[in-house]
Amino acid sequence: MNPYVLATLLFSLGLGTTLTFASSHWLLAWMGLEINTLAIIPLMAQHNHPRAIEATTKYFLTQATAAAMLLFASLTNAWLTGQWDIQLMSHPLPTTLASLALALKIGLAPLHTWLPEVLQGLDLPTGLILSTWQKLAPLTLLLQLQPMNSSLLIILGLTSTLIGGWGGLNQTQLRKILAYSSTAHLGWMVLVLQFAPSLTFLTLIIYLTMTFSTFLTFNLNNSTTINTLATSWAKAPVISSLAPLMLLSLGGLPPLTGFMPKWLILQELTKQDLAPAATLAALSALLSLYFYLRLSYAMALTMSPNNLTGTLPWRLLPSQHSLPLAISMTASLSLLPLTPALTALFTL
């Protein structure tokens, strides 16, 4: 793509999210979300492949629907309460509608069905932007909504963790696995939203770090299926040894970073007398862990049948910059001891 066009689109993406961060008026926030949607559309469709165009169209339709619902919710709120402030939404109807609209925007179950197909049609870097950057703005708005209907958020959260776990179980395409993983993690975030928003924020940041390193690893190995992942030992052996740990971190195993949000969320839910919800969420994390474990197994514990006749790729000079991957992988593996510092840092 022309570098000027690419720069314009990336800046627009940044502008959209920043607008939403900085706004207290619903219309400005909605505008930021729309700028984000429109800016990522050319990025998704740049390869012109029919599947990419299909993914772009599905993404646009769902995001436009969600934006329309959000606009309708804010209009209803303005009608009922006479003001457009995001944090002063006090009527349950527009709050519920806005929550559902934002759930559709980020891909929470049961409004998640678009996410696997859309991610599958994209290449890995664009999928990375979709899974990480595009979640920031809607979650910011969700964080600012006053919780009116506590059971809605808990139902959305539990459904997302369960469906994220079950749906990803038999996938062999890595992008679909990451889509279901995204749904599951967002479910955890939304479960604790009304009790401790700072934990939602912490989970979001840790999820972003882990997903960033996962996408970059898959991009470096140029792998989009489990089978191609299994041949990655010849490409970069160090990454092939660290990436399974990173995947287990995504699954929430101690002593890796991914355990931190799950532990704190379960603790908070128990404190709020929601022990059954906590149990169900913990059990559904096992489902997700299974497919992360399967990916780790394929990557590190198997020698895939592969007759490479030429030089093994790891002997050649690396073709991609791996500094961002190094930083994010370190962060996604070793931040658990810093839990108190991070909890204090992300307290809203």
Added chain:
Amino acid sequence: MSLPTITRLPSARLLSSLLLHHQHHLLLPSIAPLTVPTRLIHAEYRRPGKPKENLWQKINIDFSKGMKGIKKNFTLLKNEFFDRWVGPEGKPILEHMLEQNRVVWEFRGPESLEHWTLSSDREVGGQSEVYLKLGKNSNTCFLYGTLNCTPPRDGETRYSGYCTMRSKQPLASFDRKKHHDWSSFNTLHLRVRGDGRPWMINLATETYFSHQKDDIYSYFLYTRGGPYWQDVKIPFSKFFLAYRGRIHDTQHPLWVDKVNTIGFTLGDKANGPFQLEIDFIGVCKDYAHTEECAYEMYKRNPEV
């Protein structure tokens, strides 16, 4: 006063003949329709000259057929549910990872022929014929017939003469569309015995927009006429994108994670009999083949 009962309206022909004779005097009831439709279901466009078919005679409404359908669909649903616990596509993950060859279509009994649909230009009024039967010892399928390139005389068709065999779309429980997922493979492997004629292999993938419905990836299959079997391996990167026979300007690599149907077409403008014997159709993974798309796209317009 009893309402007048209309038990049987006069047919259209009778009414029109009445109209012709008594144009000024005929009083038709204004509420009743002018004609009784004799065909309530319109299947497809009926070309002029084709005999009218009475669809009611073809429909078989039967309780046992309904029960068989219910049993089949619920069995498929149960299998789908329990296959999940085994692994992707019902196989354990190790088996999925180690799979390098897979036979997708094999012709070992009469039920294997039900997965295939035949068509020829007889549908548009031509005179080609195509038939499918099991070969000797029920080991192969035998596609044979006669190609006739005489165009149908309907004033608009200029070229004709094609015969094709296409696989049916795989269906999950309750007739939902299912796709072949060949993402672990990169080559199509066939074992055929032809008669020297060039065939086209067409792969139809899942599309989204209605204008992409007839987007098909094709490649050629040149058969040798001998008594010996021919092993044909075609990488998926060689398939080019065409729409109803017209090759697309912008070519895209074939994504094999959602393949719907495979088809074999003969259209080599040579009148006469043809035959093609297929032993099996499979897919395999060739690790030495790393090409993604054989067709480069050159920049034609200045890049924006």
